[in-house]
Amino acid sequence: MVKVEFLGPIDKAPVEMEASTLADVAAKLKEDQSLVSWLEKCAVALNDTMVNDLNTPLKEGDRISILPPVCGG
Amino acid sequence: MKVGIALQCSYLESIIMELYEGPLDVKEIFGRWLDEEANSNYGAYIPFVGTIRAEDGIEALSFDIYEPALKQWFDAWQERAKARGAVVRMAHAIGDVPVHTSSYVSAVFSPKRRVALELIEAFVEDFKANAPIWKYDVKNGERIYAEDRSTPMDGAGLLLTDGQKSEE
Numbered sequence: 425m426v427k428v429e430f431l432g433p434i435d436k437a438p439v440e441m442e443a444s445t446l447a448d449v450a451a452k453l454k455e456d457q458s459l460v461s462w463l464e465k466c467a468v469a470l471n472d473t474m475v476n477d478l479n480t481p482l483k484e485g486d487r488i489s490i491l492p493p494v495c496g497g
Numbered sequence: 498m499k500v501g502i503a504l505q506c507s508y509l510e511s512i513i514m515e516l517y518e519g520p521l522d523v524k525e526i527f528g529r530w531l532d533e534e535a536n537s538n539y540g541a542y543i544p545f546v547g548t549i550r551a552e553d554g555i556e557a558l559s560f561d562i563y564e565p566a567l568k569q570w571f572d573a574w575q576e577r578a579k580a581r582g583a584v585v586r587m588a589h590a591i592g593d594v595p596v597h598t599s600s601y602v603s604a605v606f607s608p609k610r611r612v613a614l615e616l617i618e619a620f621v622e623d624f625k626a627n628a629p630i631w632k633y634d635v636k637n638g639e640r641i642y643a644e645d646r647s648t649p650m651d652g653a654g655l656l657l658t659d660g661q662k663s664e665e
Contacts, residue, residue: 432631496630
C-alpha cells in the first residue's frame with residue numbers, strides 16, 4: 425500500500441491504495457471526479473522529493489504528495 | 498511589533514531557512530543576517546521584503562507550507578549561490594499575516610554587486626513560481642485560496658499525462 429496526500433487547498437483526506445508505479449496512482453485518482461480539475465494543475469512529490477515520471481516505481485509505505493498551484497511571498 | 502518564533506530551520510553549512518508563525522520581524526532578521534555575515538568579506542548585501550498590501554478588502558494573507566520540499570528547494574538554491582561565491586537567505590511566515598506586515602524576506606550576499614543583483618531577481622522569481630507554499634486571502638475571518646495568483650509548479654499535470662513523458 426502507498427499513501428496519497430493532498431496538500432494546500434485541496435480539501436481531501438489522504439487515501440491509501442495498491443500501486444506499483446505512479447501511473448497506477450494516476451489511474452486511480454482519475455476515477456475521482458472531484459480531483460480531475462485539480463490534477464491537471466498539480467505537481468507530484470514522492471517521499472518529499474519532486475518527481476516527473478509516471479513510470480517511477482513505488483514500494484510499500486511510499487508517500488505521494490499532490491501539490492496544487494503555489495504562491496509564496 | 499510581535500516577534501515571531503522560529504519554528505523550523507534547515508541547515509546547509511550553517512545557512513538557515515527560517516519559518517515563523519505569523520508576521521516577520523523584518524528589522525530583527527535583516528539586522529541579524531548583517532551581523533552574521535559581518536566578517537565574511539561580502540561586498541554586497543541585497544535584501545528583499547515582501548509586504549502584504551491592503552487590497553480587495555482583505556484583512557490578511559495566510560500561508561500553508563510543505564516544509565520538506567521547501568527545504569530541498571532552498572538547499573538547491575544555496576548550492577547555486579555557492580557556485581558563484583554567494584549566499585542566499587530567506588524567512589517566511591506560516592499562518593495569518595495581517596496587511597502592512599511582512600510574510601517573506603530574502604537576501605543575497607556576494608563578493609561583488611553583480612552576482613547579488615542577478616541572484617536576488619532569479620531567487621525571488623523562482624520562489625514565486627516553485628516554492629511549495631499556498632496562499633489564501635483572509636476576508637471576514639475566512640481563508641480563500643488565492644487560485645488566480647497561483648502558479649502550477651514545474652511538472653504539473655504529470656498524473657494526467659499518458660505515461661509517455663517527453664524527454665524535454
